[in-house]
């Protein structure tokens with residue numbers, strides 16, 4: 001069975017899927033009209049390298065992912081039937097239009113306001129329950145799994161199940177910050193307790209925000225049942241840095257070819 005399509009305790013039987021968030025590729029692309037770096041090419045290369053999912057977070061101001069990217073990626077992913085398409089955003093802003101037209105595998109509901117620089121908090125229950133419920137029901141009637149972006153608070157997991165969501169995405173920025181400061185034991189314990197509570201409720205567990213190569217292994221080793229991590233900012237930064245050597249060599253070769261032509 002495709003581990004991306006399982007929920008709850010099934011996660012214990014599979015490993016964690018990596019879904020690459022391409023927002024930051026689009027952010028650089030949007031600074032000129034040349035189409036580079038290409039979001040489609042980035043997706044293709046990530047999938048050829050083994051990534052199991054693609055994530056985008058089309059914000060209403062289109063600062064990075066634009067509407068056409070969401071649709072172009074949906075077309076591309078038809079060639080990758082095992083790959084999960086995860087679209088994130090605020091269902092009270094622009095997200096639901098994409099969910100209705102694209103019907104991705106997963107919709108991740110995030111309570112961002114339009115002025116936020118990036119996502120910085122999860123949903124709050126019971127306050128958000130009544131307005132979320134009809135949209136969760138609609139997603140499920142479309143065959144789209146719903147994940148709710150949540151802070152690491154175990155007591156909130158029962159309410160997530162009651163409102164009908166399939167998964168939670170644990171908002172990991174506090175862990176990442178504590179890890180960078182070298183003092184993360186207490187914060188990590190809150191994520192462990194929240195994942196345990198989610199699994200007890202029969203929810204699937206995703207995680208994301210500021211995860212990176214330095215903090216990921218310890219997080220996944222400690223937190224049970226994480227089915228998917230979505231990673232963008234650090235991963236795209238790493239892809240740049242890991243690519244400098246080959247890129248510089250290619251440019252130097254181009255320069256040397258010109259010198260030879262003149263000689």
Ligand SMILES: CC(=O)[C@@H](O)[C@H](O)COP(=O)(O)O
Nearest residue numbers: 023057088110118119208209
């Ligand atoms: C929902 C979440 O965790 C965010 O990380 C988001 O997907 C990233 O958005 P930006 O790339 O706009 O910061």
Ligand SMILES: NCC(=O)COP(=O)(O)O
Nearest residue numbers: 021208209210230232233
């Ligand atoms: N859901 C989190 C995500 O998609 C990527 O977050 P980040 O790695 O860009 O912080």
